[in-house]
Amino acid sequence: MPMSYRITVVIPCYNDGAYIEDAINSILGQTLNDYQIIIVDDGSDKSTKDILKRLDHEKIKVYYEANKGVSSARNFGIALSESEYILTLDADDYFEPTFLEKALDILETHSDVxxxxxxxYLVSDRKIKHVVRPKGGTITNFLTKNEGLGNALFRRSCWEQVGGYDAHMTTGYEDWEFWIAILAKGWRMEIIKEPLFYYRIKENSRNMKATNFHDLELKSYIFNKHFNIYSAHFKRVTLRLLKNNDRLYKRNIVLTQSIEYRLGRFLLTPFKKIKKLISIK
Incomplete structure (x- = not known):
């Protein structure tokens, strides 16, 4: 594989045979052609491996390793690259054709990015459900919320600077931690204010499991790992958390005073009484 490409697109793949070709085609259809694609199979099932083995394109190279998680797969793929820039892409998502061209132009004209x-877009069954508008910015924007997305173009030197993705983070939020580590060095994340990416919503996806079952655990890990950063921004973080708490409190008041909520409580009252009588017996 030629070493002259400026961008390496690293695609970790775990049992995503049904979607991987959409991801690949979204890269092969880019208006910018200066890239190579490295796919890292992270211990997928046979059906996915069969699809990967059929891939035949001069820009694509597939590597196989045992299942170690997305962070390890990304690190593995990036370590194999020689390019100046890295684009990470999950195997079940895809980009608009102009993303690479627009993103590379920003990196080459803004030395602080x-x-x-x-x-x-959030997509379900190929239907657009919602547009997400992250803010990007500096480290202060990322301490209480991830204002980016795991699929982005970044400088390979930044990956080296922070020691890569944290391979211990196997249940999610590894991209958030990675951005914090980079931005803490004084860098900035730029967000193109156009929806140029499609994030596929899937039941029981890794990100959904992270939010529903591991949220506190993962946030505590990030906080403890970067405690010095949070300490340096203690006042800003605390005020932001207080504002978030106030917003949730007011939202809860609106909810509990709504007609739907009170009607629901009224309809459930007889069942609660029956349950109480049964428990007494």
Whole structure:
């Protein structure tokens, strides 16, 4: 594989045979042609491996390793690259054709930018449900919320600077931690204010499991790992958390005073009484 490409697109793949070709085609259809694609199979099932073995394109190279998680797969793929810039792409998502061209132009004209992302669509069954508009910015924007997305173009030197993705983070939020590590070095993330990416919503996806079952655990890990950063921004972080708490409190008041909520409580009252009588017996 030629070493002259400026961008390496790293695609970790775990049992995503049904979607991987959409991801690949979204790269092969880019208006910018200066890239190579490295796919890292992260211990997928046979059906996915069969699809990967059929891939035949001069820009694509497939590597196989045992299942170690997305962070390890990304690190593995990036380590194999020689390019100046890296684009990470999950195997079940895909980009608009102009993303690479627009993102590379920003990195080459703004020396303080480490990462370029974009607005993105949430997609279910190929139907657009919502547009997400992350803010990007500096480290202060990322301490209480991930204002980026895991699929973005960044400088390979930044990956080296922070020691890569944290391979211990196997249940999610590894991209958030990675951005914090990079931006803490004084870099900035730029967001293209166009929806140039499609994020596929899937039941029981890794990100959904992270939010539903591991949220506190993962946030605590990030906080403890970067405690010095949070300490340096203690006042800003605390005020932001207080504002978030106030917003949730007011939202809860609106909810509990709504007609739907009170009607629901009224309809459930007889069942609660029956349950109480049964428990007494």
């Amino acid at each position: 480490a990462v370029v992302g974009c607005y993105h």
